[in-house]
Amino acid sequence: MSEVRRLKETASTNDAAKKWAEAGAPDGAVVTADHQTAGRGRLGRSWHSPPGVNLYLSRIYRASFDLLPLQGALAVREAVQAYLPPDLTAAIKWPNDILVNEYKLAGILCELSGDTAVVGIGINVNTTGFPKDLRRPASSLRLLTGAEQDRDAVLKTVLDRLDHWRENTDLVIKNFTNHCITLGREVTVTLPGREPLNGTALRLNDRGALIVKDQSDVEHAVEAGDVD
Numbered sequence: 001m002s003e004v005r006r007l008k009e010t011a012s013t014n015d016a017a018k019k020w021a022e023a024g025a026p027d028g029a030v031v032t033a034d035h036q037t038a039g040r041g042r043l044g045r046s047w048h049s050p051p052g053v054n055l056y057l058s059r060i061y062r063a064s065f066d067l068l069p070l071q072g073a074l075a076v077r078e079a080v081q082a083y084l085p086p087d088l089t090a091a092i093k094w095p096n097d098i099l100v101n102e103y104k105l106a107g108i109l110c111e112l113s114g115d116t117a118v119v120g121i122g123i124n125v126n127t128t129g130f131p132k133d134l135r136r137p138a139s140s141l142r143l144l145t146g147a148e149q150d151r152d153a154v155l156k157t158v159l160d161r162l163d164h165w166r167e168n169t170d171l172v173i174k175n176f177t178n179h180c181i182t183l184g185r186e187v188t189v190t191l192p193g194r195e196p197l198n199g200t201a202l203r204l205n206d207r208g209a210l211i212v213k214d215q216s217d218v219e220h221a222v223e224a225g226d227v228d
């Protein structure tokens with residue numbers, strides 16, 4: 001059983017988790033918040049985190065960080081899929097957006113600090129409205145299922161699936177490949193301060209990097225960045 005600390009409100013559960021880790025939190029410990037006042041996305045972006053409706057959680061890893069961002073994406077994909085009707089499929093956009101019919105349902109932010117990794121997960125469970133300026137259309141379990149969902153039940157499923165993938169890292173690349181809609185697509189990869197890379201997303205390498213073939217047939221291993 002993981003130790004779970006539930007906060008009413010915090011700036012970011014990732015920051016709360018890092019603080020707790022510095023104070024000696026055990027491996028696998030989890031911080032959740034009902035409301036984030038400064039929820040974070042990747043590359044300095046923000047995560048819309050209204051109170052009382054969604055899941056915002058961070059899990060602390062003290063060891064074995066192998067393919068952790070991919071483990072997170074697989075776990076969240078499976079957790080949301082468990083609540084969707086069979087005609088809706090949750091997919092992963094590399095590296096870790098969870099989309100249903102191209103609508104973003106969840107995002108994952110993995111951060112390494114010292115000898116600790118924090119996997120932060122935001123899932124739109126019961127939100128029915130979103131800010132207009134999001135990068136892509138968003139949705140929630142409630143909007144997709146037509147019914148309010150139990151946040152505690154979703155949390156339990158996420159933790160269960162995180163445990164599963166941590167114990168089965170040898171299957172992560174294969175499973176991720178099966179559910180990743182980025183593969184086979186024409187993509188533009190952007191990283192701050194770099195020229196955009198245009199090409200075809202071919203596969204993942206064994207470290208979870210995205211292999212993109214450019215117009216001159218040169219293959220690039222993309223470790224981070226935005227892929228659109």
Ligand code: BT5
Pocket residue numbers: 011012013014015036038039040041042043045046047048049055056057058096097104105106107108109120121122123124133134135136137138139
């Ligand atoms: C992510 O970043 O998708 C990672 C989000 C991680 C959030 C969790 S919540 C618990 C933990 N504590 C934190 O502080 N963070 C983690 P990225 O790929 O950079 O996507 C961010 C972009 O998604 C934003 O710039 C918006 O355009 C859009 N966005 C923001 N909030 C959203 C939401 N609730 N649903 C869908 N899209 C959203």
